[in-house]
Amino acid sequence: MYDILVIGTTFYGLGVAQQNAKNTLVIDRGTKLGYEFINTFNPGDGCEKEKGLSAVAAMFLKKMKNKRIFHENGLYHLPALEPMLCAWADHFGITPYFMTDIVSITPKGDGFAVVLNTVSGLKTVMAAKILDTTGNNLKIKSKAINSLLMIPKNFSISLEPWINGCRFIYGALSRQVALSLTISPDDDWVAARRKLHVFWDSRPKKYAPVTLAMVADFFDIETFFPKKSNGNYIQIASKSFGNPLAALDAGIKWSF
């Protein structure tokens, strides 16, 4: 019996797991850590407050600064956060079940019997509590598909959104910019990629030299109610904490 089954290898989920790695099972259908920020190319509000951080989170921030992942200007070199987060998780003995889906959840005794589909096949695990950090089952407020852009060295025009639902997110390095395109909450990946492709294909001519360098592997989602509780089944969207460090810190401090 696990003390807690965490759904989502998010910053918040990993923070919770760090408290008690041996008795916590973290699962995700993907293969990434911290994807809700890193792999959407959106660092959130980017506001890293040092005051009040847990010791573990404070150390994490220090490492980010030393590695120039988080800069004094408050901007991130987000792709670089992934290897650091992997090393951090490995250090704390957090080994999630990647490529894992939930088939069913059934209340049983004081907890839950959860049938998972993993690469090993079906597995039933028992958990006293379930914490869903993905926000996938909360009502969506906005959904976007993002993409890192390739801005040529000699391109000097400033990027300005030309329609509603389009914005640019800046990273710490020069020419590090992501496009964020709002899509419908019901759009699946096929629809989303098509919208992105059509949108960028019809961009203003002055932006013609700017191309899509890497499309995000995860949707950028904001939910209306970031927290929902139903007995021992709790949903807290990691993205709702505003930025990676705040989400990690909140997870580390979360009380069972």
Add this chain to the structure above:
Amino acid sequence: MILSQIYDNCISKSCIGNILFSESYDVVVAGLGTAGSIAAITAAKNNLKTLGVERFNCMGGTITAGGVSGYYFGGRGGLYEEIDRISDSYQGSVYTNIRNKNIDAKKYALEQEALREGVDIRLESVIIGVYLKANKVQGIKLLSNGKVCNISCRIIIDCTGDAEICKMAGAALRRGRDGDAKVMPFTSVKNFVDADTIERTNFDMGRVEQSDVEALSSAIVKSGAHYNEAYYTDGKHNLLGIMPLLGLREGNRIVGKATLGLKDYLQGKQTDRPVFYGYADVDKHGIDNAFESETMIDWFVACNLGALNISVPVPFEVMIPKGLDGILAAGRCMSFDHDMLSCVRMARDMQKSGEVAATAAYLAITRNIALEDVSYEQLASILRKTGCLNDENNRGIRFDSPRKGFEIEDVYWLKGADEVKAGLDSDCPGVALWSCKLLGEDIKPHLISWMSSKSVKLRKHSAMALALTDSVEGLPILRDMIVERDLTMLQDCRKNNQMRGYIAIYLVGKLCDKDIADELIDIITNPNEQNRDIYKTEKGFKNILYQYLSFATTSLVRIANSNKSLRPKIVAALKNAFDDEMYIERLYTGSRWGCDYLVSADLKTYALNEVKKLQRGK
């Protein structure tokens, strides 16, 4: 009706009554990766009602989510080329123009083509059960969008890479190499911005049992951690991301109606009914060559032919799992042996395999026949029209390179003594060595006489050739090569050239030469071995030292197995060498994870297992 599922890696079959299928398809393609995406599009193009199921959120597999977007050899022609043309047209206009294929352009092109042809694409979905009546596939149990449903189908094409669906259906499988079931190492791909383009680099991280959720997940985390460098930008190269799909080169393979093996191929046993040609070098990854098959070591190490390309006619029967009806395997889980898979797993050829499987499915369904009864002539005729099967891809054996400007050299095995002699008396004796292996007794008298030559190359390479024909006359020269730690690298290949010293160790082991045992024991037990000049130029992981240690170990085991009187001495030496892990520190001092550490640690596991066998007298 039977529902067959996998619970904790064990197959579980349950008898169920009548099942209500909510949907019905002609073909279900499981996995929309390299092979599966083409299979699904081909099936739909042939007006088959097609369902494509993919665990990830995109099509393309290794060539998109895995980031291995460029092509390494393989054959031209077939449907995939049309899709590449579409994908390439988006580069520079919408997606960044890069040297290889832009993965997002390819994802989009695959999706749009699949939709255009009418494929029902279910991303982020997985098959969790297979329905069968006797041994015939009837349908699948699908988990998609959090819901479970039952879907009937006439044919499943398993393109999961790990034969997951075949396994679920109860097919017999093989895994890895014959000796220890180890698979090729996987790689992790990192993308970075370089000036105005995107480049990628990949790093072999180790081996993983991909159907073990904990092992696979741990491999993913540790691979990510490997890139935890001091800084992520040097002002010129900025990290863009680590690809979400590990570059798995090998997993489970079906036991098919036919199995394609490298040994048979090299002995000239090739099908005259190919459905496509594989074309590449025997691109074996992993440095632990000493544990490969004899065929592989003879080819890759002793004859130094690792970068010699071969053209492999692939028969349809390698896609049909034995004992099952209504299911095909396409992609790297087809029925190849481990050695042959190294060659035929290239992206172009895997895409072709998807097209072949779907075309065969089309013929089976429209003619209402079993897959094994599909007419080769009809199948080949369709595949020739699309270019998937093209005899021009049968390029024979040749030295080739993916780099432009390389002068291609067609290779024909040597028959005459003069040409063999000329080959052996050179820095590139590989073709001559393999030719001697084929000529056998016929060339032996010449080899014996050439061992008296004044030419060092001719003497030594003749001794090597004799050993390859299982003749002992060359042993004295081979022993000398070992004692001197012959550091000459043969020069046949553009990559993976091998060193004469440890080639000689392998060959004396092949001949079970008891007179070299003491020297080999010294190699594995003497802590001063690592101080020899031959190893001093090595920085980081000492690959040459590893080759000496590993070949010495495996040769000693062979000698011990053939010479009972030497067993106690050899057993003692193996225990002395590998009881602790001091030998690993002689090889390198890096982290206790990753390819280098794992192959080093495996040496101990092998040695101590063999000690147990020798002590039991087996």
